[in-house]
Amino acid sequence: METFSNKQGWKDRIKKLTVKTGARSDMIDITGMIRSxxxxxxxQNGFCYVFVPHTTAAVTINENADPDVPRDMLxxxxxxxxxxxxxxxxxGNAAAHVKSSLVGASVVVLIEDGNLILGTWQSVFxxxxxxxxxxxxxxxxxxxxxx
Amino acid sequence: METFSNKQGWKDRIKKLTVKTGARSDMIDITGMIRSxxxxxxxQNGFCYVFVPHTTAAVTINENADPDVPRDMLxxxxxxxxxxxxxxxxxGNAAAHVKSSLVGASVVVLIEDGNLILGTWQSVFxxxxxxxxxxxxxxxxxxxxxx
Amino acid sequence: METFSNKQGWKDRIKKLTVKTGARSDMIDITGMIRSxxxxxxxQNGFCYVFVPHTTAAVTINENADPDVPRDMLxxxxxxxxxxxxxxxxxGNAAAHVKSSLVGASVVVLIEDGNLILGTWQSVFxxxxxxxxxxxxxxxxxxxxxx
Numbered sequence: 001m002e003t004f005s006n007k008q009g010w011k012d013r014i015k016k017l018t019v020k021t022g023a024r025s026d027m028i029d030i031t032g033m034i035r036s037x038x039x040x041x042x043x044q045n046g047f048c049y050v051f052v053p054h055t056t057a058a059v060t061i062n063e064n065a066d067p068d069v070p071r072d073m074l075x076x077x078x079x080x081x082x083x084x085x086x087x088x089x090x091x092g093n094a095a096a097h098v099k100s101s102l103v104g105a106s107v108v109v110l111i112e113d114g115n116l117i118l119g120t121w122q123s124v125f126x127x128x129x130x131x132x133x134x135x136x137x138x139x140x141x142x143x144x145x146x147x
Numbered sequence: 148m149e150t151f152s153n154k155q156g157w158k159d160r161i162k163k164l165t166v167k168t169g170a171r172s173d174m175i176d177i178t179g180m181i182r183s184x185x186x187x188x189x190x191q192n193g194f195c196y197v198f199v200p201h202t203t204a205a206v207t208i209n210e211n212a213d214p215d216v217p218r219d220m221l222x223x224x225x226x227x228x229x230x231x232x233x234x235x236x237x238x239g240n241a242a243a244h245v246k247s248s249l250v251g252a253s254v255v256v257l258i259e260d261g262n263l264i265l266g267t268w269q270s271v272f273x274x275x276x277x278x279x280x281x282x283x284x285x286x287x288x289x290x291x292x293x294x
Numbered sequence: 295m296e297t298f299s300n301k302q303g304w305k306d307r308i309k310k311l312t313v314k315t316g317a318r319s320d321m322i323d324i325t326g327m328i329r330s331x332x333x334x335x336x337x338q339n340g341f342c343y344v345f346v347p348h349t350t351a352a353v354t355i356n357e358n359a360d361p362d363v364p365r366d367m368l369x370x371x372x373x374x375x376x377x378x379x380x381x382x383x384x385x386g387n388a389a390a391h392v393k394s395s396l397v398g399a400s401v402v403v404l405i406e407d408g409n410l411i412l413g414t415w416q417s418v419f420x421x422x423x424x425x426x427x428x429x430x431x432x433x434x435x436x437x438x439x440x441x
Contacts, residue, residue, distance in 0.1 A: 014404055014411065047196070047289075049341070051404055053413030055357040060248040063202040072234040072241035073248060080227050080374050087366040094366035101354040101367060102249055102396055105416070110161055110198055110287055117161065117285065119200030122252070138411065140404055142341075142438045144289045194343070194436075207395040210349040219381040219388035220395060227374050249396055257308055257345055257434055264308065264432065266347030269399070291436045 017137040021057075021128035025078065027070035028126045030059075034109070034139055035116055041141040044114050051106045051138040056096035056130035058103035059137065064123035077102075077129075096129035103127050111141065162187075164284040168204075168275035172225065174217035175273045177206075181256070181286055182263055188288040191261050198253045198285040203243035203277035205250035206284065211270035224249075224276075243276035250274050258288065311431040315351075315422035319372065321364035322420045324353075328403070328433055329410055335435040338408050345400045345432040350390035350424035352397035353431065358417035371396075371423075390423035397421050405435065 015037045019028050030050075038048055052059045063069045077099050087094035107124060110117040118124075126137060162184045166175050177197075185195055199206045210216040224246050234241035254271060257264040265271075273284055309331045313322050324344075332342055346353045357363045371393050381388035401418060404411040412418075420431060 014406055047287075049402065049404065051402075051411070053411070053416060055355070055363075055413065055415045061202070061252045062244055062248050066236055066238075068235040068237070069202075069241065069244050072236050073245045075234070076228050076232065076242070076245040079232070081370050085370065085373070087369070088362040089360055089366050090362070091360075094363065095370070097356055097363050098367045098370040101356050104251060104398060104401075105355045106402055107251075108196065108198075108253055108255070108402070110196065110285060112161055117198070117200070119202065119283075121202045122200060136413075138404060140341075140438070144287070194434075208349070208399045209391055209395050213383055213385075215382040215384070216349075216388065216391050219383050220392045222381070223375050223379065223389070223392040226379070251398060254398075255343065255345075255400055255402070257343065257432060259308055264345070264347070266349065266430075268349045269347060291434070 015139040017139060019126045019135045019137055021131035021133055021135060024131055025074040026128040026131050027074065029064045029123045030126050030137060031123045034124055037139045038111055038116055038141055039114070043111060043141050043143045045145055046111045046141065046143040048109045048111055048116060049106060049140045050124060052126070053136055053138060056093055056100055057135055058100045058105060058127040059107050060103050060125050060127055061107055061122050062125060063121045065121060070125060093130040099129045162286040164286060166273045166282045166284055168278035168280055168282060171278055172221040173275040173278050174221065176211045176270045177273050177284060178270045181271055184286045185258055185263055185288055186261065190258060190288050190290045192292055193258045193288065193290040195256045195258055195263060196253060196287045197271060199273065200283055200285060203240055203247055204282055205247045205252060205274040206254050207250050207272050207274055208254055208269050209272060210268045212268060217272060240277045246276045309433040311433060313420045313429045313431055315425035315427055315429060318425055319368040320422040320425050321368065323358045323417045324420050324431060325417045328418055331433045332405060332410055332435055333408070337405060337435050337437045339439050340405045340435065340437040342403045342405055342410060343400060343434045344418060347430055347432060350387055350394055351429055352394045352399060352421040353401050354397050354419050354421055355401055355416050356419055357415040359415060364419060387424045393423045
């Protein structure tokens with residue numbers, strides 16, 4: 001975990017996290033890493049933006065209590081967007097690009113009293129669609145308090 | 148409709164709305180409720196974040212002029228992500244979890260001169276994928292004006 | 295490219311871009327237009343919101359190095375959400391509405407030192423699902439620096 005250098009205080013920094021994925025399709029719970037970034041920011045009320053700078057990966061919010069939920073999700077996505085099809089993209093990972101846009105490159109989570117506001121069953125997942133790889137996740141925490 | 152307690156003024160509060168859904172798959176237009184929250188905030192220029200703290204529901208923007216649009220959407224989602232499939236999740240609602248991630252847990256709408264900036268045909272919909280249930284929606288309005 | 299009139303300085307303005315699409319399904323790279331809006335705003339650290347005020351279009355982030363990526367994406371979306379199906383919406387464009395919600399009406403991109411923070415392969419695409427048409431894209435740049 002490293003920080004981009006800039007001339008601003010913490011509130012304007014972007015935190016870069018590293019995630020290692022273990023399979024072509026994989027979902028990694030990154031909620032704990034994001035909570036650490038929020039805690040370190042000392043921001044009490046505001047927003048936490050999680051952004052994936054890749055085009056064959058994504059980030060989403062879903063349930064982690066039962067590991068079958070992410071497994072079922074990856075299976076259902078594979079059925080809806082099959083890996084082998086009449087794609088023209090030569091790299092052979094066109095399906096991963098499509099899934100990336102369907103799930104999305106970012107999520108925002110509200111922060112109140114220094115805590116991420118997530119529902120009981122919600123976790124933040126990094127979604128790998130063309131792994132295994134070492135990936136980056138950018139996190140920016142911003143205050144909504146005036147002045 | 149209640150407000151989380153905190154020590155900030157209105158701008159840092161999160162508004163909690165309640166939505167009752169009427170079927171396993173349902174879409175409820177919540178634009179009016181969101182407009183009320185924006186009006187009450189008295190914020191003139193900024194952003195309105197709508198966040199669903201559930202893992203078998205979602206929020207989206209689409210057309211409400213013709214009620215067939217949300218109906219067709221729920222039908223098309225059911226075809227792309229069938230309710231019965233080779234899921235392992237024991238609760239039997241794996242499809243609802245997948246749809247939740249595909250549609251997404253949040254939307255943001257711009258605010259200008261105190262109004263939500265939505266296109267002519269755009270409404271904000273709460274999307275139920277495992278109802279009927281009583282659900283929550285969190286709304287946070289934040290100003291983009293400096294100082 | 296025009297600007298909504300309001301009484302605030304640049305930071306509170308919403309920039310309206312125009313995009314012409316060339317087919318029923320089309321993806322147009324709008325990264326350059328968005329970079330111009332960010333540059334003109336002179337905001338160094340913050341966020342750029344890109345919002346589509348249409349219900350049969352969307353905005354996404356994906357690869358543009360190989361034009362086959364957007365082509366494959368439109369093909370895969372057409373297979374998952376077929377144009378002709380048991381839809382009830384009389385206008386005949388129900389599939390476009392569904393794709394609009396799956397891909398989403400907005401993206402947010404982080405800004406640091408005056409630059410959009412995008413991964414090496416990431417571009418911002420306007421997604422047309424019921425064209426060809428002339429469409430609008432709203433862009434709002436906001437600073438995360440305090441006071």
